[in-house]
Amino acid sequence: MNASIATPSSSPPFLPPIPRRSSPTRVVDALARGASAEDVLAEAARVGGAWIDPDPDAPDHRIVTVVRRLEHDDESAVLLIDTVTHLHRSDLAPFVLDRVEHEGSRLHAGAFSLPATLRATVALLVERPLDPELGATRERWRPVYDRTEALPGDGEVCVTAGGGRSSILSLPDALPERFVRADPSEDPVPAGTIHRGRIDSRILGFPLDVWCHLPANAAERGVSGVALLSDGDRLTSEVPMLPALDRASAAGALVPAATVLYATADPADRPRALGMNPALAGFLTDELLPWAGSFAALPTDPERRVVGGASLGGLAAADLVRRAPHVARNAIVQSGSFWWPDPADGAAPGEQLELWRGGGSAAGIRIFQEVGEFEGHLLGLNREFRALAEGAGAAVQYREYCGGHDFACWRVGLVDGLIALLGGEASGAPARRA
Template sequence: MRQSTPAVPDTITAAARILEQLAAGGVSDSAQFWHDVESVTLPLVIGVAGQPDQRDVTFVWRSAASLQGVYLRLNRITDKERVGQGLMNRLPSSDIWWLTLRLPASYCGSYTMTEIPPDTAPEALSQLGTRFTPFTGQPDSLNRQPGIRVRGDGRESVLALDLAPAQEEWRGDTQCGRGELVTWHPVIAGQTRRVRLYLPDVPDSVPLGLLVLPDAETWFDYLGVSGAIDAAIDSGRIAPLAVLGIDNVDETERSAILGGRSELVQDIAERLIPGVRAKYPDRVWAGRAHTVLAGQSLGGVTALMAARHAPETFGAVLCHSPSMWWTPDGSSRPSLFSERDDCWVSEHLLSSPPDSVRIRLCVGSLEGSTVPHVRQLHQRLCAAGVESHCVVYTGGHDYAWWRGALIDGIAWL
């Protein structure tokens, strides 16, 4: 999945010709330029002299249409208030658009390209980097690495530079596991919702851990978690475990049930998991130490609530990019949350430290105020006698690295 080790353009190669012409602001032979583009790996990744932990990454887009511009939206690099950094350059009188960004060599993130129509209103331009944008981004047609899809029909490209953690278990496309997938629709946390149990293809006598995943519609329908679990088991990276996924009803209901509320966690612990084990009495279940809940964003807070409210069920939780801004009254918002603000999530968790639960906190280095809050929570958990581990990935708020962190976390167990 990772882009190759950066090339050094010390000879006149196709990559060097591309970069020289872009820097010069003109192309002498358009056909040769696009022939060169087809022969290299894009985006182009070049080492930076004297800065071994940095890469110059050049993106190229082809469009002869009359456009106001092309916008490269790279997670937490050119989105939100940084839209200007993602506006691509056009070579005069050509169909060539390009942009070079200097990035950490360990960066992993998702991105799209947006063609901006002529005469686009300033109000629409101001929303380019937000989730309210009226435009639909496209995957990078010149990036041949598998992309990622986390909802609907929208697909994004993935940029994983050479020092980013490997994600050998993920291939980008939805994968079906070889094991048994069972689906049913119980009432959980007050709503009838789809629940799925994936049982890997291992003998019944092999002890099975249990991984519980909120946001299961993303993990199962789009990311292909069962195939990734199979690959990790096959390689010996993780011990065999089943996956119990709980869907959201819709986005509004997701916001209402995930986060710092405990109803979902308690229903999973008190009703759902005992029911699963009773349904499969011939299976050997590995027990509490290998029963883990993993969540991202609001689901990351749910993982912490599992440690706080159901420590007798969960021996470990994996918490990725938790929404540390969350409050019970709903008054807080991510954009208004600063490093200096009090964190209800931390205070609630530490009001009764889950000293029998292993906690793995992961956060993207580009997630602003979330980073210091996660680090501080880790330090306070350790001081309270909780086994806490903290890992900072180079990236943003993004399934592109969350999926890798999921397998990393299971392997850590």
């Protein structure tokens, strides 16, 4: 895999572009031909939740048409496109679906021009009526994700802790999802073993939920690598990635590796754990790894360990390989929150970038880094981190994907990053440093 993609060096715009709208002709024409609302909804479900058609005005885009039943005169249906809608939440009008009515059939429908390389979590939010101040503050906006609806059909559905449902939309030219989905033409891969527990951390001062995943071939071949990943709650349930690691290991693309995940039991403690906490390294070495080591013999060589995470987890991974290379000398840094700890969540570089800028050698450190094209100021800050890490001597594999601050994208990157950093057995040997 070539994970290094050339990218512009100029500062990106703070906000991603608002998608261009067009008439939802698929829905309008179907009703005009005599189809009922139920017929249209059934067809949408059959094609996977949304129609995807060429965009005659932009060859590198696709027209994505979504539909939902219209039930009440005072309701509005909004298409949430992660992260685009979030960054434009102060004005949701560009994302409100049209009303299409014909001879008693009533539907919400919208057609959006989106890049053909896009992968995004999308959902429908139905409000009665739509509050124009819904996105005025983060506090008012966050709860909307607990009452969203997925697109129709049997596509992959993500469910939040509060019960909100969303769908993963992958357009035709999105980055390949290696091993994420099972190939129905191949025999099923044996599932690995997942151990779950809780550590009442003496070092961090609060409890964390923990998981240890071992692929099926680990018992026979032994464990050749360790991945220490944050946000285990999301990666084991809402947007699960462990089956992909089973498939990658069975195919020989990834060495048998223990994936050890952690998440604060109270979400309010997440910033305390991941916000450049110097105690995090001690938690990993003295509490988490000994717990995981009770299930299998784990490598102690930091060159066979990877720390990884997204957002604040990406910041923590960057901090760990800089601060504690004795723990791990490989990092997966996804959409790192390099503004931290700016209380305004603004575009100013934060403390981590200043520390990397301050000198010191990162020779022997390997980093797989990615960030979404639609991530506003984070895109520029992650570009800056890449330059600083390379300047310090780290070997960085870097890419920008078409998407946002989104676990649907990060799951793909975690699989690709582990393969890049730990290697596989299909070629006969694990990855080694050049």
